[in-house]
Amino acid sequence: MRYIIHSxxxxxxxxxxxYDAGTELQKIVAKKHWQGFDRELIATDIREKRCWKIMEDDQMACVFSITFQDPFIWKEKDNDPAIYIHRISTHPNFRGKGYVNDIVRWAKEYAAANGKAYIRMDTGSGNDKLNNYYISCGFNYLGVVATVDSEDLPAHYKGGTSSLFEIQL
Structure with missing residues (x-):
């Protein structure tokens, strides 16, 4: 049985x-990969009930986080009522099972229940296969933005570009 609950x-x-398994895959298929995450960032996501997991029976198959603000990436659009999905990572044994579709279904309900009009996410630009997958899951591709260097962003954003995706409810 598959279900989404708080981490x-x-x-x-x-x-x-x-995250480590996701980083290894990114090194193979993408131009850019995660550079590791601060443990306290993830602990905060968990404490604030913004880190979610998809369970397959009793095993964590996928993890993702949400936030209600992302000003460094979304700039003036950050003023819109939106949830932002971050750090989707799937256990290697469960890849290819359509978890982003599950996240989208969940996010539509969660966003509506929380008065949000948009579901947004970004990914490092240049991975056409991943971009097309997100589009197939219902996201609209909005293009590429240059990211700003900020201590508030994870290292993989520095000096690069991100592809932006959005679903309007």
């Missing part, structure tokens, strides 16, 4: 193992 503090090591 909890006991999940943090498994979450980081999914």
């Amino acid at each position: 909890n503090p006991e999940d943090i090591d498994v979450i980081f193992s999914l």
Whole structure:
């Protein structure tokens, strides 16, 4: 059985193992890859109930986080009522099972229940296969933006570009 629930503090090591596996895949298929995440950032996501996991029976198959603001990437559009999906990572044994579609269905309900008009996400630009997958999941591709260097952004954003995606409810 597949379901989405909040992550909890006991999940943090498994979450980081999914991030590590995701980073290894990115190194193979993308021009850019994650540079690691601050453990406190993820612990905060968990504490603030913004880190979610997709369970397949009793195993964590996928993890993602949400936020309600992303000004460094979305600039003036950040004023819109939106949820932003970040750090989707799937366990290697569960890749290809359509979890982003599950996240989109969940996010539509969550966004509507929380008065949000948009679901947004970004990814490092240049990975056409991933971009096309997000489009197939219902996202509109909005183009590429240059990212600003900021201490508030993870290292993989520095000196690069991001592809932007959006679903309007």
